[in-house]
Amino acid sequence: MKKTLLIIGLLIVGAFSVNAQDISDNAIGLRFSGGNGVGGEISYQKALGANNRLEVDLGLANEFADFKATGLYQWVWNLEDKFNWYAGFGGGIVSASGTGIYGAGVVGIEYNFDAPILVSLDYRPEVGIAGGLSGVNSDISLAVRYQF
Helix, strand or coil, X not given: CHHHHHHHHHHHHHHHHHHCCCCCCEEEEEEEEEECCCEEEEEEEEECCCCEEEEEEEEEECCCCEEEEEEEEXXXXXXXXXXXXXXXXXXXXEEXXXXXXXXXXXXXXXEECCCCEEEEEEEEEEEEEECCCCCEXXXXXEEEEEEC
16 A cells, blocks of 8 residues: 555656746737727736746737736746646736726746747636626636746
């Protein structure tokens, strides 16, 4: 029984180390969203380790009528060659007829080109916490970023 647990533990550690990868130190670009109204954001990503990062987005949402700022902590895993998937959580503020605070999650897939370009597609559910925001808003986006 102890040998079986040891083997399972080694396989799990091996799987995580095989999927670990280096992500770019910095990436900046544009994030175009839809779902709960069309919007656009300037997006910046900063690596915090070999497979996690911080993303900060500033822009306009809901048909470009509301200012929005979001911060997300993300984990990144390698799928195959230049494809990665990521998931994370965070929150932000929005000025929609007053200021509101929301919590957010994110899950997405990205592709690293041979050039320093990163393209991603993600889904971000947002839940209003304070300031008159209520319910869950769905945000689906396409982002193009320059990595440096």
